[in-house]
Amino acid sequence: MDEIEPRLRGLMLAGLAGEAGPYRRLLDELSGLLRGYYGRRCPPGVDAEDLVQETLIAVHTRRATYDAGQPFTAWAYAIARYKLIDALRRGRAHLRAPLEAADALFVPAGADAAMARRDLDRVMADLPARTRDLIRDVKIAGLSTREAAEKHGMSETAVKVAVHRGLKSLGGKYGGSPGDED
Known part of the structure; x- marks a missing residue:
């Protein structure tokens, strides 16, 4: 996660600056990460590939809302989490997991560390x-x-x-x- 965040954030910032090549690489890399994210979380009956495409469209259409001072991966995975929740609601599918493991269903590995770094940066600013x-x-x-x-x-x-x-x-x-x- 430590090497992914700066790379994706840099590609997003370049894309926001109007550079098409880096933005395309961002979407390509993000699609691979999202496939893994949804692959581990989608129950039968929910098409992970559809969710990947919906999420990429949402990232593209909401890219202007990205705060460049915040971690990109946390922002992108928040969108992915909401897309998964919407799909589960639409299909009336339910994830089965112990309550104490609920956070692990939607938080990507390393997100806690990224959020803690962000909070620490704010406190010590x-x-x-x-x-x-x-x-x-x-x-x-x-x-x-x-x-x-x-x-x-x-x-x-x-x-x-x-x-x-x-x-x-x-x-x-x-x-x-x-x-x-x-």
Whole structure:
């Protein structure tokens, strides 16, 4: 998923800019992904190929609604999910799955990670770039403070202070007032 999203997003942006070749490649690649998506989810009586074509048409007709700041695959799979739901309603077909597995029926592999990255980007957008990078390196990528300090040309103490202040700022903004111990 990590390598698919940037490629498809780039093709979509090029298509939105009026480039026919990249847009055609986008639709070709997307059709293959949709075949796999619907192939795993369509019960007997629901034609996966029809859904692929309906989804490609919907992507094409709604392409102007795509927000370039958001992941393309999440947007495209949301359209695909709605097309599947519509087909199931039309055919009175029902998917049988345990309730706890319901999300897995409609969420493509890696979508949770893409949505989490998007949310994290939004939350950390107000932090200075260096602080964002340090928090990502130390708290998300798992680098030690020493490794992060070497990477950014800082002292370990400066890294610890920057990460602490950045997290404190985020906590103040999203986690309640700084004095809350709840």
